[in-house]
Amino acid sequence: MKLAIVGAGKMGGAVLAGAVRAGVLTADQVGVYHPDEDRRAALAARFGVAPLDDDGVHRAERVLIAVKPQSFESVAPLIAQRGGSYVSLMAGVTTGTLAKRLGSRTVVRAMPNLGAAVGASATALAWHPEAAVADREFARRLFLAIGTVHEVAESLFDAYTGLAGSGPAFAAVVAEAMADGGVRVGLSRQVARDLARQVLLATGMLLETKGPAELKDEVASPGGTAIAGVRALERHRVRFAVMDAIEDATERARLLARDGEER
């Protein structure tokens, strides 16, 4: 077995499905573990992979740890002290803690985001300095199957959480406000929501080839409607609010990670 998934929930399930879809692994190279036998069988059936018992996890080449961080303490004894390597996507659990609890330095830490559910995650990757090149490469391929990958210093994971982890919530607030604005000027709720979604989708696609300032300048013609709206955004200090949101979210991630380290 090439990969045992411990915690095939929303995120573990998205990585599993993406990896098989992209051909990084075949379904018979992956297995799922759950302490409850019925749950294990149900997860295996849902993803079309093998159910793994304790022994199966021990024998797997690699283990993807995708349980909630608070479950890690109870999971660690089961998966520790194997010969193989680990990829963890638990928020706030550092490679140092992973290495200590798992008794292994072949540890890669990943932070995907909600985009994983639609194959559009922005994943940050960091590894223990002693992680093998093959393990780093495997993690890269695994997460490229569900979106983009950025290799960053682990000290920047909280900043990553502030922008990419929390970002979908900020963008959703903007989408909701745009829809409310549309309703306010007379559009039906459904039409306003569709328009807001489509505008954000198209903007994301356009940003693949041009910078945000350039895009804004293209839309904002002299004396036109867009620049009138941009002025309103500046009046309400929207840039400042967005920058502040990312800073506050980063600070919160830092605090939660520190609490986790102290636990």
Ligand SMILES: NC(=O)c1ccc[n+]([C@@H]2O[C@H](COP(=O)([O-])OP(=O)(O)OC[C@H]3O[C@@H](n4cnc5c(N)ncnc54)[C@H](OP(=O)(O)O)[C@@H]3O)[C@@H](O)[C@H]2O)c1
């Ligand atoms: N969701 C995100 O956007 C996101 C982003 C970045 C990182 N993460 C990280 O991803 C991890 C999982 O989050 P999630 O949102 O995917 O949560 P989730 O959907 O609740 O998935 C956790 C899964 O672990 C299973 N589980 C619980 N205890 C277990 C055990 N002892 N052994 C094996 N499996 C066990 C759960 O099964 P039951 O349902 O039976 O309890 C559930 O299927 C977290 O550490 C989180 O920090 C999530």
